Amino acid sequence: MYVSDVTVPDSLPQALIFIAMLVPGFSFVTVRTWFVGWRTPDHGAGSRLLEALYVSAIFIVVYVGIFVIGVSIAGIWTGDGSLDAARRWVETSWATTPGVVTAVLSMVLLVGLPGLLGALLNWRTKVTTVDSDGVAKTETKPVNRNQPTPRAWDHSAYGADYPRFVRVKTNTGVYVGGWFDASGYISTYPFDRDIFIAHQWHMDPKGKFVRPMKDSLGVWVPITDDCIVEWIAFEPANT
Incomplete structure (x- = not known):
């Protein structure tokens, strides 16, 4: 040829x-x-x-x-x-x-x-909105309809820059979670979604945080389409 x-x-x-x-x-x-x-x-x-x-x-x-x-x-x-x-x-x-x-x-x-x-x-476009009183008004807003990140997961991951609890319900129904801070890692586009929780906690079958897991050096969790991830800002006793 x-x-x-x-x-x-x-x-x-x-x-x-x-x-x-x-x-x-x-x-x-x-x-x-x-x-x-x-x-x-x-x-x-x-x-x-x-x-x-x-x-x-x-x-x-x-x-x-x-x-x-x-x-x-x-x-x-x-x-x-x-x-x-x-x-x-x-x-x-x-x-x-x-x-x-x-x-x-x-x-x-x-x-x-x-x-x-x-x-x-x-840059900008005119958008007509209706408030709770039924009054229509025209506003000039940025034309952006999407975040500059490809997926909602990426946008939420970029926002996870301060310590918080994270709870993951895997595709098998098992809960995995812990304290997510600067020691943890999270993958975004174009790589596959996953998360490394440096401070793992014991979780009960209903997803409640029980206590920190002794001698744990962290846990890696692949985030598939069947997983549910929750970012939690409350104390574990209130979750």
């Missing part, structure tokens, strides 16, 4: 051009994800790369179009608005542009404008 050769950048200028073609899309998608949160396609690296390429292509087409229009308008005053004039500008005037100007212009066009557009398109 014949496999066609894939052209890869073999010099620094080619590598920089290739990177510049990706940056606008990544800037736009990153800012969009910051406001809107993770969507289903965002979980795959391939789909995110394809979207970044698509967005970058749009920005590059727009930039080239603006450049050509600008050259045409300038040609009205100079009498030469052909594309050949644009070629001569790229070959001569652009080469003499100070490096600082080139760097600033590149940051604005490749990072700043795509990111700003991503923020403007996904």
Whole structure:
């Protein structure tokens, strides 16, 4: 089976051009994800790369179009608005542009404008709500409908940054729990859900905390879809 050769950048200028073609899309998608949160396609690296390429292509087409229009308008005053004039500008005037100007212009066009557009398109929207008295009112709220974390488990895990009790009902109906603090660990996306409870407690069949387990060095619990996890801020005697 014949496999066609894939052209890869073999010099620094080619590598920089290739990177510049990706940056606008990544800037736009990153800012969009910051406001809107993770969507289903965002979980795959391939789909995110394809979207970044698509967005970058749009920005590059727009930039080239603006450049050509600008050259045409300038040609009205100079009498030469052909594309050949644009070629001569790229070959001569652009080469003499100070490096600082080139760097600033590149940051604005490749990072700043795509990111700003991503923020403007996904920042806020007007939402009509009805309060308990039946009065409808329109509010401007962030457009974000999801947390930027992929699942509720991840969001609750990020919030477990202060000591608390945790109780896990496994898929076999057995309760496992204890005191969760900085000595414990919890796994989030993209890894499988699990939790390490450093201070394990004895649990009765109904899930009540009985007493700390002597000589325990902790317990690891895989969190499957059939498990129920409870974060508890009360004393064990009240649970």
